[in-house]
Amino acid sequence: MPVISLLTDFGNFDEYVGVMKGVILSINPDARIVDLNHWIDPQDIIQAAYLIKSSYSYFPKNTIHVVVVDPGVGTQRRIVVLKIEDHFFVAPDNGVLSLLWQNTKIESAVNVNNSRYFLPLVSNTFHGRDIIAPVAAWISKKVPLKSLGSQLEFSHLKSIEMPFAKISPQNLIKGTVISVDRFGNLLTNIEAKTIFQLCRQNTDKVPVVRLGNSCVKGLSLTYQSVPEKSGLMIIGSRNCLEVAVNRGNASRIFNVGKKDSIVVTLENG
Amino acid sequence: MPVISLLTDFGNFDEYVGVMKGVILSINPDARIVDLNHWIDPQDIIQAAYLIKSSYSYFPKNTIHVVVVDPGVGTQRRIVVLKIEDHFFVAPDNGVLSLLWQNTKIESAVNVNNSRYFLPLVSNTFHGRDIIAPVAAWISKKVPLKSLGSQLEFSHLKSIEMPFAKISPQNLIKGTVISVDRFGNLLTNIEAKTIFQLCRQNTDKVPVVRLGNSCVKGLSLTYQSVPEKSGLMIIGSRNCLEVAVNRGNASRIFNVGKKDSIVVTLENG
């Protein structure tokens, strides 16, 4: 049974997600629908871009990932289907998929414009229901991508402004908090490999992050490697740098939130 | 595989919804269970009535819609099964289904009182688990409705007090905010057709809504048809009038919430 994952900014307080599932099952009763996440901050394309990037590979090959974070709904922005590493992605072409092809080849990109695969009535307010969900359901029924619309030049796809952080000439990494999770952990856009690269270049020093008057030094292996209520740096489940507090809420304790900067420097250990 | 949709006021913070799913799968392992919504405000029958009315038709024929918004649990209120337009509905008979038969014929109505289809032990606090979920599961196994209880006169079914708004003799529409969605959009009980009827009668004028000192004029086709942070009227995904703010939260900006009145008048454009 084909899997369809859903990633939206709809939350769970309204019927929007449930109705999309009804639409999918009306077209393909065999689809397995999985909620990846619905609590992207309203219209936060960057947050969604990082989430789908770090999550999709845990799903079976041929999963169809539906992403509806769509501030431009009803305007002329494109809806696209991409095939990347044997996964399918259906989303508005607003950059939300753009981290997926940083190091990976796009196999196929289609501009979804064949209304035969939409609901008969298409509203101006809810393309998730009227276009994206039905298109995903049709893909799960093996409709070939080329039937869904016209081929698209990969270079025409939109990208987000905030890709993964890099090492700067000053030998530091300036990253950003992409999400604060339920536990108050600060999820950054600094990949593990970038931290390790920085450290390898300066093996006598340790990475340090300063947050207000606080300073977190060195990478921990577990949340419990530091005393309770102490801050720590760890490679989190997204394989990026995470700033956390053992049995505490880092966001509250350090007063740091989404979109704040996180600067990793090197200091003597 | 038969689909069972769930609409409740249980929220997601407790085990109530999960346990209902366990009960359903214990009776029918093949049931496909879809969360329509669980965040109806506690005991808000009107909010649930509008939600199920605008959502059910997006599900496959023969879906069994379970509605548990049930302030009278444990008292003598009836539990009913209705069949309407090839969909099934199981709910307390408290008006929550009453918008469904405004323009549609009820095919069948049953007073659920055959305890053979309940859990062996029926509590006084959780009929969703002990009666409604198992009855829905048995329907999904093709138990005939007449086995579930006695036939019911359609005229004996309860209705809610707040049906869709109509045009008043003063040539205006006085509606109500039924829900505020995650984005702060104000979802009203004013159907698109009622707005269009009002406008057709006065083609030189445009519809206007006043909210405190603000005034929203004319229907927009998309959220982005007005400048950012401006208010707009739009036919929303429920096919009813919605008051929104482009990239903003209308409820907060206009200080308008659930149960507040929305009056649509006509003015020169």
Place this chain on the structure above:
Amino acid sequence: MPVISLLTDFGNFDEYVGVMKGVILSINPDARIVDLNHWIDPQDIIQAAYLIKSSYSYFPKNTIHVVVVDPGVGTQRRIVVLKIEDHFFVAPDNGVLSLLWQNTKIESAVNVNNSRYFLPLVSNTFHGRDIIAPVAAWISKKVPLKSLGSQLEFSHLKSIEMPFAKISPQNLIKGTVISVDRFGNLLTNIEAKTIFQLCRQNTDKVPVVRLGNSCVKGLSLTYQSVPEKSGLMIIGSRNCLEVAVNRGNASRIFNVGKKDSIVVTLENG
């Protein structure tokens, strides 16, 4: 199709639950995954212990219950699989399963340490994804428990500190609020049978609970057995004592919350 239930403290705001589902379906595409609950307060093992105890029996036999409330993730705490009354449980060995065997025989207990059934890469921050979800998926594919690791002495399993309340020598029951549900109802660890035992010993008296200046007297059969906004005691859906308010929020009205004491005494009716 085998059922896998999920109970975690991950909430729904992040991708953690969705990714676990992707992992499960990657291993067993036929698994039926049910969210039992994801809103256990962060790291509250006691709350989770009571929830799984009162919920699991509503699921089909052979359901695999995944419990991830795991403050010790990444440390040397064990992950265990238990078989109890034809249900399977996969969880960290931190006491979260310990109410399950109070009155029931454990059929099998395994220390999960065969990494063949883990994801190839195991992080230090997310064993729910890397170990527990894949192990549950393999169990659903009928991998024998003994393949997953070494047999475990039942007496070595950890227990929580707060088992169900008992009658004290002073002829009262001192219990605790384990959860406050969405409606503000106070869910205690005082079992129905304990209340009934207390009452049987003193048939001329009625149970009483004092909350600040308020006093709730006698067991109600339904929430509506008392006037609106009045407090009541009732045997709730967990088959334990619940303190509620008819159409009101008991937690707010009585200013009582999780971990507060609830003392049931007997007084003249």
